[in-house]
Amino acid sequence: MTDSLIFAIPKGRILDEALPILRAGGVHPAADFFDAKSRALTFASENPDLSIIRVRAFDVATFVAHGAAQIGIVGSDVIDEFNFSELYAPVDLGIGKCRLSLAMPKDAPPIDLSASHIRVATKYPTITRQWFASRGIQAECIKLNGAMEIAPLLNLAPCIVDLVSTGRTLVENGLEEREVICDVSARLIVNRAAFKLNPAIPAMVEAFREAVAVPA
Ligand SMILES: Nc1ncnc2c1ncn2[C@@H]1O[C@H](COP(=O)(O)OP(=O)(O)OP(=O)(O)O)[C@@H](O)[C@H]1O
Numbered sequence: 362m363t364d365s366l367i368f369a370i371p372k373g374r375i376l377d378e379a380l381p382i383l384r385a386g387g388v389h390p391a392a393d394f395f396d397a398k399s400r401a402l403t404f405a406s407e408n409p410d411l412s413i414i415r416v417r418a419f420d421v422a423t424f425v426a427h428g429a430a431q432i433g434i435v436g437s438d439v440i441d442e443f444n445f446s447e448l449y450a451p452v453d454l455g456i457g458k459c460r461l462s463l464a465m466p467k468d469a470p471p472i473d474l475s476a477s478h479i480r481v482a483t484k485y486p487t488i489t490r491q492w493f494a495s496r497g498i499q500a501e502c503i504k505l506n507g508a509m510e511i512a513p514l515l516n517l518a519p520c521i522v523d524l525v526s527t528g529r530t531l532v533e534n535g536l537e538e539r540e541v542i543c544d545v546s547a548r549l550i551v552n553r554a555a556f557k558l559n560p561a562i563p564a565m566v567e568a569f570r571e572a573v574a575v576p577a
């Protein structure tokens with residue numbers, strides 16, 4: 362007899378790319394999960410003892426780290442930002458690929474590496490502070506939850522740290538990428554304690570590992 366499992370899936374842009382991987386990993390949400398008009402947050406699945414929650418990307422990590430859900434899918438940006446010790450991220454799913462970068466207005470001078478302090482608008486204050494600290498600069502982070510790209514134009518901060526994929530959002534807002542801080546992709550995450558206690562979880566991790574493995 363094993364405990365039932367809760368799988369946390371992010372609502373946003375990873376969702377569409379994640380659906381084929383979920384199926385290949387053997388997770389089959391019930392039909393109402395695909396009803397775009399549904400306001401439900403918890404869904405059954407066709408798998409025995411497995412239900413699904415659909416939450417914001419940043420909250421997937423929080424639910425799984427605290428054991429409220431046992432397994433989930435989330436970007437490595439979120440994993441790195443929280444750095445929860447209870448999270449184990451055993452499989453790179455190869456989706457949601459982008460990078461976390463430092464960007465500035467395209468006519469702005471380079472960052473003054475001899476400066477002791479800089480103001481940065483970002484959704485990623487922890488990663489940003491660490492990256493600047495390793496260069497001897499104290500970053501004062503102004504936390505935004507989206508639309509970071511307008512912060513320099515409105516003098517909220519001279520630079521931003523945000524996700525970049527095609528680069529189009531930066532260009533359309535008069536910014537340019539100056540430094541890549543880290544590459545990002547979506548990962549399967551599990552709660553470490555649950556992984557040890559419930560044998561269904563390592564089996565599920567293995568199924569996802571096989572689902573994304575590149576054939577030799
Ligand atoms: N431009 C992008 N290209 C590829 N992957 C991205 C891109 N932007 C975000 N991601 C990935 O998708 C995840 C979710 O991003 P998304 O934009 O859907 O959520 P959000 O709007 O940041 O969060 P919220 O749910 O709080 O509105 C990010 O954490 C990142 O891993």
Ligand SMILES: O=P(O)(O)OC[C@H]1O[C@H](OP(=O)(O)OP(=O)(O)O)[C@H](O)[C@@H]1O
Nearest residue numbers: 507508523524525526527528529530531
């Ligand atoms: O380089 P690009 O291909 O233009 O992608 C980058 C944009 O994608 C993400 O935003 P998203 O579209 O998820 O909206 P958000 O600002 O609401 O998070 C990110 O925050 C950038 O704004």
